Amino acid sequence: MVTRRVNVWPNLGQWGDALDRQFNELWGKLAHVAPVVAGGVAYPSINLWEQGDNLYVEAEIPGVKAEELEISVVGNELTLKGRRAPAAEDAATFHRRERGVGSFTRVVRLPVEVDNAQVQASLNDGVLLVTLPKHEAAKPRKIKVASTT
Amino acid sequence: MATQTTHPAETQPAAEPTRPGQHYRPVVDIVEHGDELLIVADMPGVTADGIDIHFEDGQLTIHGQVRPRREAQQRYFLEEYGVGDFYRVFQISQQIDPARITADYAEGVLTVHLPKAEAARPRKIAVQAR
Numbered sequence: 001m002v003t004r005r006v007n008v009w010p011n012l013g014q015w016g017d018a019l020d021r022q023f024n025e026l027w028g029k030l031a032h033v034a035p036v037v038a039g040g041v042a043y044p045s046i047n048l049w050e051q052g053d054n055l056y057v058e059a060e061i062p063g064v065k066a067e068e069l070e071i072s073v074v075g076n077e078l079t080l081k082g083r084r085a086p087a088a089e090d091a092a093t094f095h096r097r098e099r100g101v102g103s104f105t106r107v108v109r110l111p112v113e114v115d116n117a118q119v120q121a122s123l124n125d126g127v128l129l130v131t132l133p134k135h136e137a138a139k140p141r142k143i144k145v146a147s148t149t
Numbered sequence: 150m151a152t153q154t155t156h157p158a159e160t161q162p163a164a165e166p167t168r169p170g171q172h173y174r175p176v177v178d179i180v181e182h183g184d185e186l187l188i189v190a191d192m193p194g195v196t197a198d199g200i201d202i203h204f205e206d207g208q209l210t211i212h213g214q215v216r217p218r219r220e221a222q223q224r225y226f227l228e229e230y231g232v233g234d235f236y237r238v239f240q241i242s243q244q245i246d247p248a249r250i251t252a253d254y255a256e257g258v259l260t261v262h263l264p265k266a267e268a269a270r271p272r273k274i275a276v277q278a279r
Protein backbone atom coordinates (compact mmCIF):
# COMPACT_ATOMS: atom_id res chain seq x y z
CA MET A 1 0.00 0.00 0.00
CA VAL A 2 1.36 3.32 -0.98
CA THR A 3 0.27 6.74 0.08
CA ARG A 4 0.67 9.97 -1.74
CA ARG A 5 1.17 13.29 -0.05
CA VAL A 6 -1.75 15.56 -0.71
CA ASN A 7 -1.38 19.17 -1.71
CA VAL A 8 -3.43 21.20 0.74
CA TRP A 9 -3.59 24.23 -1.50
CA PRO A 10 -4.70 23.35 -4.99
CA ASN A 11 -2.39 24.82 -7.54
CA LEU A 12 -4.83 26.73 -9.67
CA GLY A 13 -4.07 28.27 -12.99
CA GLN A 14 -0.91 26.29 -13.41
CA TRP A 15 -1.54 25.86 -17.09
CA GLY A 16 -1.83 29.19 -18.77
CA ASP A 17 -3.71 29.34 -22.03
CA ALA A 18 -0.73 30.39 -24.08
CA LEU A 19 1.26 27.16 -24.27
CA ASP A 20 3.46 27.12 -27.27
CA ARG A 21 2.90 24.57 -29.94
CA GLN A 22 5.90 22.38 -29.27
CA PHE A 23 5.02 22.07 -25.65
CA ASN A 24 1.47 21.04 -26.51
CA GLU A 25 2.75 18.49 -28.92
CA LEU A 26 4.98 16.89 -26.31
CA TRP A 27 2.20 16.97 -23.79
CA GLY A 28 0.12 15.03 -26.29
CA LYS A 29 2.78 12.36 -26.46
CA LEU A 30 2.78 12.12 -22.69
CA ALA A 31 -0.84 11.05 -22.68
CA HIS A 32 0.62 7.60 -23.22
CA VAL A 33 2.58 7.60 -20.00
CA ALA A 34 1.62 4.34 -18.37
CA PRO A 35 2.34 4.28 -14.67
CA VAL A 36 2.34 1.00 -12.87
CA VAL A 37 -0.39 1.44 -10.35
CA ALA A 38 -0.12 0.29 -6.77
CA GLY A 39 -3.16 0.63 -4.57
CA GLY A 40 -4.85 2.89 -7.07
CA VAL A 41 -2.16 5.55 -7.06
CA ALA A 42 1.02 5.48 -9.11
CA TYR A 43 4.02 5.64 -6.81
CA PRO A 44 6.23 7.47 -6.61
CA SER A 45 4.76 10.73 -7.85
CA ILE A 46 7.09 12.37 -10.32
CA ASN A 47 7.80 15.71 -11.86
CA LEU A 48 9.19 15.73 -15.37
CA TRP A 49 10.58 18.74 -17.15
CA GLU A 50 13.20 19.80 -19.66
CA GLN A 51 15.92 22.35 -19.42
CA GLY A 52 18.42 22.95 -22.16
CA ASP A 53 19.76 19.67 -23.43
CA ASN A 54 18.46 17.59 -20.54
CA LEU A 55 15.25 16.02 -19.37
CA TYR A 56 14.82 15.82 -15.60
CA VAL A 57 12.73 13.39 -13.62
CA GLU A 58 12.34 14.08 -9.92
CA ALA A 59 10.60 11.87 -7.40
CA GLU A 60 10.13 12.07 -3.65
CA ILE A 61 11.00 8.70 -2.16
CA PRO A 62 11.76 9.32 1.52
CA GLY A 63 13.02 6.32 3.43
CA VAL A 64 14.35 4.52 0.37
CA LYS A 65 18.06 3.80 0.50
CA ALA A 66 20.15 4.29 -2.62
CA GLU A 67 21.11 0.61 -2.64
CA GLU A 68 17.46 -0.40 -2.64
CA LEU A 69 16.75 1.65 -5.70
CA GLU A 70 17.04 0.42 -9.26
CA ILE A 71 16.85 2.78 -12.19
CA SER A 72 16.93 1.71 -15.80
CA VAL A 73 16.31 3.27 -19.18
CA VAL A 74 15.30 1.15 -22.13
CA GLY A 75 14.39 2.97 -25.31
CA ASN A 76 12.40 5.94 -24.11
CA GLU A 77 11.10 4.26 -20.98
CA LEU A 78 12.48 5.07 -17.59
CA THR A 79 11.83 2.53 -14.86
CA LEU A 80 12.11 3.30 -11.15
CA LYS A 81 12.08 0.32 -8.81
CA GLY A 82 12.59 0.22 -5.11
CA ARG A 83 11.32 -0.75 -1.75
CA ARG A 84 10.84 0.84 1.63
CA ALA A 85 10.95 -0.83 5.00
CA PRO A 86 8.30 -0.11 7.65
CA ALA A 87 9.02 2.34 10.49
CA ALA A 88 8.60 -0.38 13.10
CA GLU A 89 7.89 -4.07 13.22
CA ASP A 90 4.27 -5.05 12.81
CA ALA A 91 4.05 -6.05 16.44
CA ALA A 92 4.42 -2.42 17.55
CA THR A 93 1.32 -0.39 18.28
CA PHE A 94 0.59 1.95 15.40
CA HIS A 95 -1.68 4.80 16.41
CA ARG A 96 -1.50 6.11 12.92
CA ARG A 97 -0.11 4.58 9.77
CA GLU A 98 -0.11 6.84 6.76
CA ARG A 99 3.26 6.02 5.24
CA GLY A 100 3.24 3.36 2.59
CA VAL A 101 5.74 0.53 2.70
CA GLY A 102 6.84 -2.27 0.42
CA SER A 103 7.95 -2.44 -3.20
CA PHE A 104 7.11 -0.09 -6.02
CA THR A 105 7.73 0.03 -9.73
CA ARG A 106 6.98 2.91 -11.98
CA VAL A 107 7.55 3.19 -15.69
CA VAL A 108 7.66 6.64 -17.23
CA ARG A 109 7.56 7.15 -20.96
CA LEU A 110 9.84 10.00 -21.90
CA PRO A 111 8.69 12.61 -24.41
CA VAL A 112 11.97 12.69 -26.36
CA GLU A 113 14.75 10.25 -27.04
CA VAL A 114 17.56 10.28 -24.53
CA ASP A 115 21.17 9.19 -24.54
CA ASN A 116 20.89 6.09 -22.35
CA ALA A 117 24.60 5.87 -21.63
CA GLN A 118 24.72 9.34 -20.09
CA VAL A 119 21.82 9.06 -17.65
CA GLN A 120 22.71 10.07 -14.10
CA ALA A 121 20.82 9.90 -10.84
CA SER A 122 21.29 11.34 -7.37
CA LEU A 123 19.39 10.79 -4.15
CA ASN A 124 19.50 13.52 -1.51
CA ASP A 125 17.31 13.76 1.58
CA GLY A 126 14.72 11.51 0.00
CA VAL A 127 14.58 13.38 -3.31
CA LEU A 128 15.62 11.46 -6.40
CA LEU A 129 16.77 13.44 -9.41
CA VAL A 130 17.41 11.65 -12.68
CA THR A 131 19.21 13.65 -15.37
CA LEU A 132 18.61 12.36 -18.88
CA PRO A 133 20.60 14.08 -21.64
CA LYS A 134 18.59 14.30 -24.83
CA HIS A 135 19.70 12.25 -27.78
CA GLU A 136 21.59 14.22 -30.43
CA ALA A 137 18.64 13.97 -32.79
CA ALA A 138 16.27 15.43 -30.21
CA LYS A 139 18.36 18.50 -29.38
CA PRO A 140 17.26 21.81 -30.76
CA ARG A 141 19.43 22.94 -33.61
CA LYS A 142 19.85 26.32 -35.11
CA ILE A 143 19.61 26.34 -38.88
CA LYS A 144 21.62 28.87 -40.77
CA VAL A 145 19.81 30.47 -43.62
CA ALA A 146 21.97 30.84 -46.67
CA SER A 147 21.20 33.87 -48.69
CA THR A 148 22.04 33.94 -52.37
CA THR A 149 22.40 37.49 -53.44
CA MET B 150 -7.16 -1.69 24.52
CA ALA B 151 -7.52 1.92 23.60
CA THR B 152 -7.48 4.26 26.50
CA GLN B 153 -8.26 7.93 26.41
CA THR B 154 -4.58 8.78 26.31
CA THR B 155 -3.52 6.86 23.24
CA HIS B 156 -4.73 8.98 20.35
CA PRO B 157 -2.65 12.00 19.53
CA ALA B 158 -5.18 14.18 17.81
CA GLU B 159 -4.33 16.69 15.21
CA THR B 160 -5.19 20.28 15.68
CA GLN B 161 -5.42 23.23 13.43
CA PRO B 162 -2.25 25.26 13.38
CA ALA B 163 -2.47 27.78 16.19
CA ALA B 164 -1.14 30.48 13.92
CA GLU B 165 -0.81 30.83 10.20
CA PRO B 166 2.72 30.26 8.96
CA THR B 167 4.34 33.54 8.06
CA ARG B 168 6.68 32.25 5.39
CA PRO B 169 5.27 32.62 1.91
CA GLY B 170 4.66 29.65 -0.32
CA GLN B 171 2.78 26.44 -0.04
CA HIS B 172 2.78 24.26 2.99
CA TYR B 173 2.21 20.56 2.96
CA ARG B 174 1.05 18.18 5.61
CA PRO B 175 3.59 15.37 5.81
CA VAL B 176 2.29 11.82 6.08
CA VAL B 177 3.23 10.23 9.38
CA ASP B 178 3.32 7.00 11.32
CA ILE B 179 2.72 7.27 15.04
CA VAL B 180 4.10 4.27 16.87
CA GLU B 181 4.09 3.40 20.52
CA HIS B 182 7.07 1.48 21.78
CA GLY B 183 7.35 0.34 25.38
CA ASP B 184 8.54 3.59 26.91
CA GLU B 185 8.35 6.04 24.05
CA LEU B 186 6.08 7.43 21.40
CA LEU B 187 7.56 7.74 17.92
CA ILE B 188 6.40 10.15 15.26
CA VAL B 189 7.84 9.26 11.86
CA ALA B 190 7.22 11.85 9.15
CA ASP B 191 8.06 11.84 5.44
CA MET B 192 9.72 15.17 4.75
CA PRO B 193 11.78 14.84 1.59
CA GLY B 194 13.98 17.73 0.49
CA VAL B 195 14.43 19.20 3.96
CA THR B 196 17.87 19.64 5.45
CA ALA B 197 18.41 18.82 9.10
CA ASP B 198 19.06 22.47 10.03
CA GLY B 199 15.81 23.53 8.39
CA ILE B 200 13.70 21.50 10.79
CA ASP B 201 11.95 23.18 13.67
CA ILE B 202 10.31 21.05 16.35
CA HIS B 203 8.38 22.74 19.08
CA PHE B 204 6.63 21.23 22.06
CA GLU B 205 4.41 23.25 24.32
CA ASP B 206 1.34 22.42 26.39
CA GLY B 207 1.11 18.96 24.91
CA GLN B 208 1.20 20.36 21.40
CA LEU B 209 3.96 19.18 19.09
CA THR B 210 4.65 21.28 16.01
CA ILE B 211 6.84 20.09 13.18
CA HIS B 212 8.03 22.53 10.56
CA GLY B 213 10.45 21.58 7.80
CA GLN B 214 11.80 24.21 5.48
CA VAL B 215 12.27 23.09 1.91
CA ARG B 216 14.52 25.12 -0.30
CA PRO B 217 12.92 25.74 -3.69
CA ARG B 218 14.57 23.35 -6.12
CA ARG B 219 13.94 25.42 -9.27
CA GLU B 220 12.28 28.55 -10.54
CA ALA B 221 8.60 29.05 -9.85
CA GLN B 222 7.74 29.52 -13.50
CA GLN B 223 9.21 26.18 -14.53
CA ARG B 224 6.87 24.37 -16.87
CA TYR B 225 6.46 20.64 -16.62
CA PHE B 226 5.62 17.78 -18.90
CA LEU B 227 4.32 16.05 -15.81
CA GLU B 228 3.75 17.70 -12.47
CA GLU B 229 2.35 15.30 -9.93
CA TYR B 230 3.42 16.99 -6.73
CA GLY B 231 4.31 20.42 -5.50
CA VAL B 232 7.33 21.48 -3.52
CA GLY B 233 6.95 23.48 -0.34
CA ASP B 234 7.49 23.48 3.40
CA PHE B 235 6.11 20.78 5.65
CA TYR B 236 3.98 21.70 8.61
CA ARG B 237 1.90 19.65 11.00
CA VAL B 238 0.68 19.97 14.55
CA PHE B 239 -0.13 17.13 16.94
CA GLN B 240 -1.91 17.15 20.24
CA ILE B 241 -0.07 14.68 22.43
CA SER B 242 -2.28 13.44 25.18
CA GLN B 243 0.24 10.93 26.50
CA GLN B 244 2.28 12.06 29.43
CA ILE B 245 5.71 12.61 28.00
CA ASP B 246 8.94 14.05 29.26
CA PRO B 247 9.57 17.24 27.21
CA ALA B 248 13.17 17.53 28.37
CA ARG B 249 14.13 14.25 26.77
CA ILE B 250 12.52 14.67 23.34
CA THR B 251 15.00 13.89 20.58
CA ALA B 252 14.78 13.80 16.82
CA ASP B 253 16.79 12.50 13.92
CA TYR B 254 16.56 12.95 10.19
CA ALA B 255 17.80 10.60 7.50
CA GLU B 256 16.88 9.96 3.87
CA GLY B 257 14.08 12.47 4.00
CA VAL B 258 12.43 10.89 7.03
CA LEU B 259 12.12 12.71 10.35
CA THR B 260 11.78 10.62 13.49
CA VAL B 261 10.77 12.31 16.73
CA HIS B 262 11.24 10.32 19.92
CA LEU B 263 8.89 11.30 22.73
CA PRO B 264 9.88 9.42 25.88
CA LYS B 265 7.01 8.76 28.23
CA ALA B 266 7.08 10.48 31.56
CA GLU B 267 8.11 8.29 34.45
CA ALA B 268 4.53 8.07 35.70
CA ALA B 269 3.18 6.88 32.34
CA ARG B 270 5.66 4.08 31.77
CA PRO B 271 4.41 0.55 31.85
CA ARG B 272 5.51 -1.12 35.01
CA LYS B 273 5.50 -4.71 35.84
CA ILE B 274 4.38 -5.42 39.33
CA ALA B 275 5.86 -8.49 40.84
CA VAL B 276 3.51 -10.54 42.89
CA GLN B 277 5.02 -12.12 45.88
CA ALA B 278 4.00 -15.63 46.57
CA ARG B 279 3.73 -16.63 50.15
